[in-house]
Amino acid sequence: MPPVTRKAKKEFLKEEEFEIFRRNASMLIEKMVELSCQTPKDSTVLVDEALHSIFFLGGINNPPCPPEVIITDMEILNSLKESYPKPFELYSIQLPKRHPFSCVLDMIVQVTGREKENGIKEKLKELIRQLKQDARSKILYSFTICVSYIDIPDPVKYYGVSMSTTGRTAGKIMVGASCLSAWDDDVAGAVMTYNPDKSKKKYFDGTIILPDSVRCESFKLDSGEKMNPCRSCGNLFGLQTDENTDEWPYGNCAEAESVSELLKSEHQVKEQVRARHRSDENRQKARNAVLKQLKSELENTDFKWDNNFYTPQRITY
Template sequence: MLELNKQRTDTTVLVDEILHSIFFLGAISYPHFTPEMIVGEKVNPLKSNFPRPFDLYSSQVPKRCPISCLLDMVVKVTGQQNETEIICKMHDILDKLERENNEKTLISSTICVSQKKNEPTSVRYYGVSMSTSGRNPGKIMVAASCLFAWDSHVGDAVMTYILKEFDNTKSKKAKESETSSFDGTIKVAKHLECQAYNITRKEKMPPCKACAELFGLVTNEKNGWDYGNCAEVGSISNLLKNEVEVKNQISTAPNGQPDEIRKEVIGKITAHLKNLLKTVKFKEWNGGVYTPSERNS
C-alpha cells in the first residue's frame, strides 16, 4: 500500500484506513497482535504520519476489511476500465503475500466486477470476498459493513439472513416478532452484469446460492458461502452507491422493509455487533466507527 500510494496524490486516506483495519483485526485475534508487532521497524515513521490508526484501533470499529482498501488502491492506480490488469495485479500481490508468509490470513479468494451489461465503456465497480481470520472476526466485519459501509439495499439484504440465523436459535415467541418478517432481499436489474473471478486462477466463477438469494442473480450452484462474505456484495454495493439509475431499477420485496421495522432491525444488528465484540474481548464499544483521514496527522 505504501509503495502504491507513491503513484497517486489521492490515496493516502486508503493507507490510513488499511492500517486501522489491520490493527483492529490484530487486536481481536487470538493470540493478539499489537500494531508494533504487525509493522515492526516501520512503527515510528508510520505512527508519525498516521497517528489515528494507532490511537483508535482499540476503541473504534472499521467499516470494512483491509483487502477492500487494497482493491480500491489497485483500482485507482490502474484505472477502473482496465479490468484484466486489475485482476492480474491483485493476483500478483496476494500470491506474493501468500508465498512469503506461507498462509492465507486476510487474503481474499474472489474478486467481482459489476457494470451495465452490453455497455463496454460503462464504469466497472469492484469488490472482493471477505478476508478475516476466524469465525467471529468475520461475523464482526459483516455486521459492521451492513451498518456502516455497504449501500443500504445491500446491507438490508444481508441483515435479512443474519436475522434468520437469530430465528433458528430463538423461541417461537421471539420468531413471531415483526422483524422476523423483514425481507430486505433485492433483485438487480436484468441489464446489470455481475461477474466474479477466482483470483488465484483468474477464472470466471458463477454466483453462489447465497448471492442468488440476496440479489436475484442467476446461478445453478446449490451451495453458498456465509451471507455477506462474497465478492459480489461489495461490487454490487459500490455500483448502487454510484449509479442512481440502476439503483432505482432494482426490485425489492413487497412490504419487506417499512421504516419502523428497519430501524428495529438495525438496532438488533447493532446489539449483535456489540455482543460479538465482547466475545473477542474488545473493550466496551461505545458505537465508535473509524473514519479514515485524508491528512497524515
C-alpha cells in the same frame, strides 16, 4: 520422544497462524504505502484506513498482534505513527467500516484505472502470490473478486472482494460493521435479511433483484477462473445460479461490496432496486438485531468499543 498432545498441536498451530498474520499484515502495509506513492495525495486516506483495519484485526487476534509486533522496524514504525497517528490511537476502541483487502482493492483500482479490469486482477493475483506462501497462509487476503456493471458499451465497472478476515468472530464482526457503516443501504438490507445461522428473518425481507441490464461476474483471484454465484448471492440479489449446495455466510462474498459500489453510483439502477422497500417499517428492527449481534461478538474479544466507526484521515502537508 513422547507423542505430540492435542493441546501442544493446537498451540503450535496458533503460533503458526500468529506468525502468518504478522507477516501478511506487514506485507499489506508495505504494499499500501508503496502504492500510495504512485497515486494522488488523496490515496493516503486508504493507507490510513487499511492501517486501522489491520491493527483492529491484530488486536482481536488470539493471541493479540499489536502494531509494534507487526511493524518491527522502529524507523518505519515511528514514521507511520507520525504520518498516520489516528490508526495507532483508535484501533483498540473504534471499529473499522471495512476489512483491509477492500482498501487494497481501492488502491489498486486507483493506480491501474477503473476501466482496466484485467490489469486490476493481475495486480491482485501477484500480491496474493506473495501472501500465499504455503497452504496455511489463508490470512488477510481475499479469494474472489466481483465486477458489476451496466451492460452498455464502455461501462463503468465496480469492484468488490470477498471478506479477508480469518475466524468466525472476525468475519461476523466485519459483516456487521459493513452493514451498519459502509455498504449501500439496499445491499445492507439484503444481508440483514438473514440471521448469522443463515436462516431468514420472519419479520423483514430486504432482498433485492438486480435489473436484467446489470452484469455481476465473479472470479477466483489466484487462477482467474470465472465462478457461478453461490446460493447466498442468488438469494440476496436475484442472481441466476446453478449452485444448489453452496450457501456461504451472508455478506462474505465479493458480490456484496461490488453491488454496493454499483448502487452508490448508478442512480437509475438504484431507483429500480429500491421500488420494493421504500417504506419497510421493520428495517430498523433488523438493523438493531445486527447491532446487537455485533456487540455480542465483540464481547468474545478484549476490544472495548466506544460505539464509533473509524473515519479515515488524509495526510495534510
